[in-house]
Every structure is written in C-alpha cells, then in structure tokens.
Amino acid sequence: MQVAFYILIVLVLLLFLYFFQQAIIKYFSLASFLAFGTSKIGVYLYFLFFLPGVILHELSHLFSASILGVPTGKLTIFPHKTDEGWSLGQVASAETDILRSSLIGLAPIIVGAASLVFIVSFGLGIKNFADVGRLNYSNWQTIIFIYLMITFTNTMFLSKEDRTSIWAFPSLLVILFLFGRAMGLVGILTAVENLFYQIVSPLILSFSLTVVVDLLFFLPLAVLVEILLKIRA
Numbered sequence: 001m002q003v004a005f006y007i008l009i010v011l012v013l014l015l016f017l018y019f020f021q022q023a024i025i026k027y028f029s030l031a032s033f034l035a036f037g038t039s040k041i042g043v044y045l046y047f048l049f050f051l052p053g054v055i056l057h058e059l060s061h062l063f064s065a066s067i068l069g070v071p072t073g074k075l076t077i078f079p080h081k082t083d084e085g086w087s088l089g090q091v092a093s094a095e096t097d098i099l100r101s102s103l104i105g106l107a108p109i110i111v112g113a114a115s116l117v118f119i120v121s122f123g124l125g126i127k128n129f130a131d132v133g134r135l136n137y138s139n140w141q142t143i144i145f146i147y148l149m150i151t152f153t154n155t156m157f158l159s160k161e162d163r164t165s166i167w168a169f170p171s172l173l174v175i176l177f178l179f180g181r182a183m184g185l186v187g188i189l190t191a192v193e194n195l196f197y198q199i200v201s202p203l204i205l206s207f208s209l210t211v212v213v214d215l216l217f218f219l220p221l222a223v224l225v226e227i228l229l230k231i232r233a
Contacts, residue, residue, distance in 0.1 A: 003193060006200050013207035020214035021154045027221045034228035043086050047079045050088075052148060053155030056115065057108040058089040064107035065093045068100045088155070112156040116206040119145050119152075132209065150217055153210045 025046065032042025047054065058077055065072045073092030080087055093104065120126045123145040124135060135142055 003196060006197070006204070009204055010200060010207065013204065013211060016211045017153055017207065017214065018157050020211070020218055021157050024154055024214070024218055024221065027218070027225050031221065031225050031228060034225065034232055043079050047088050050151045050155050051077075053112075053151035053153070054088045056111060056152060057155045058091050060107040060111040061091040061093070061104055064104045065091070068096075068103060070094055070096045070100055070104065108156050112152050113203055113206070115152050116149060116210060117202045119149055120206040120209060121202055123148075126205070126209065128205070129208075146213060149210050149213055153214060 028046045029039040029042040032045065033039045035041075054077060058075060062072055062075055071094040073094075075089075075091050077089040080090075095101075096104075124131075124142065126132060126135075137143070
C-alpha cells in the first residue's frame with residue numbers, strides 16, 4: 001500500500017506540473033495577443049525561453065527510438081503549425097509495436113524527471129526541504145539550475161502521446177507490484193521496494209520543489225496579463 005501511496009503522490013505532483021505548464025502556455029499566448037495583437041509572437045517567445053527543454057524533449061524521442069531500433073527521420077526544433085495547433089519540435093519515426101511506441105513517447109518524461117533529480121540533488125545540492133533555505137539565490141549557477149528546472153518541467157507534456165504515457169507508467173508499476181505479491185516473491189520484492197523508494201523519494205522532492213518554482217514563475221506572468229487587460233480595457 002505504501003508503494004501505491006508514493007505513486008499517488010507522484011501522480012498528484014505531475015498533475016500540478018501539467019496544470020502550470022498549460023497555464024503558462026495560455027498566459028504566454030494571452031500576453032502576446034494583448035501586447036502585440038497576435039499570439040504567434042508568444043509562441044516564439046515561449047520557444048526561445050524554453051529552448052533547452054524543447055531540445056531535451058526531442059532528443060529523448062530520438063535517442064530512445066535509436067536504442068529501441070526504430071528508424072527515425074528528420075529532427076525539427078522550431079515552432080511550426082500543425083492540425084492540432086503549434087508544435088515546438090518534432091522527430092519523425094517509423095511505425096512500430098505498441099510497447100516500443102509507448103517507450104518512445106514516455107522518454108521525455110523519464111529523461112526530464114531524471115534531469116530534475118540530477119539538478120536538485122547534485123546541481124543545487126538539495127537533499128531535503130531544509131536545504132532550500134541554504135541556497136545562495138544570487139549565485140549565477142543557482143539561477144541557471146532553477147531556469148533549467150523550469151524549462152525541463154514545462155516541456156515534458158507537450159505531445160498527446162506523452163500525456164497518455166504518464167498514466168500508463170504508474171499503472172504498470174502497480175500491476176507488477178501486485179503480480180509479484182500474488183506470486184509470493186517476497187524476498188525479491190523487498191529489494192525492488194527498496195530500489196523503488198530510493199528512486200521515488202528524490203523524485204517527489206524534485207517535483208515538489210519544481211511545483212513551487214513554477215508557481216513563482218507563473219504569478220508574475222499572470223500579473224502582467226492583468227495589467228495588459230486593464231490597459232486594453
């Protein structure tokens with residue numbers, strides 16, 4: 001049950017991160033429309049600001065497809081209009097089976113989450129919430145790491161395939177855990193559970209801190225939109 005609870009926490013944090021990502025996209029577009037009369041400029045500003053995350057996202061697709069033996073085509077990292085709206089990047093890949101297709105779609109989530117854990121644990125040296133107060137926020141390295149946290153997080157959920165993979169991954173973990181219990185693999189499960197906690201605990205810490213960072217990033221953007229609305233009124 002504790003494993004399921006940890007997975008639930010990760011899911012809730014992912015929901016918060018997804019909410020902020022969608023809100024930031026919306027307010028970027030709205031601020032652009034109010035300031036320049038078109039949302040297109042907002043798309044390009046969003047692309048430029050989140051470029052490191054866009055690159056990481058698309059390279060995750062590219063490398064995972066290559067590792068899984070799925071042929072890939074042209075890599076595009078530039079805003080372009082599609083039938084579903086704007087896309088900041090794209091990697092063409094051949095059709096494949098459901099498993100490999102899901103893993104390729106899930107790759108930006110895994111790589112993005114791993115990058116966040118690395119930034120928080122090693123880049124910023126945060127091992128628990130108390131360490132947050134000890135950071136030197138005037139240090140340029142700290143500023144860069146916080147910037148990368150924002151860009152990596154807000155580019156993990158851009159595609160429909162990625163959003164679908166988010167729900168499949170924790171569900172698969174729960175199914176495997178329950179199956180192992182039913183088969184009586186208690187000894188093996190103990191080792192697996194310990195490994196699970198070692199991975200998920202820093203992930204929860206990283207996601208929690210990123211939710212706060214996203215909130216602090218979103219608030220000035222929301223204030224800017226309110227100011228522009230009053231000017232245009």
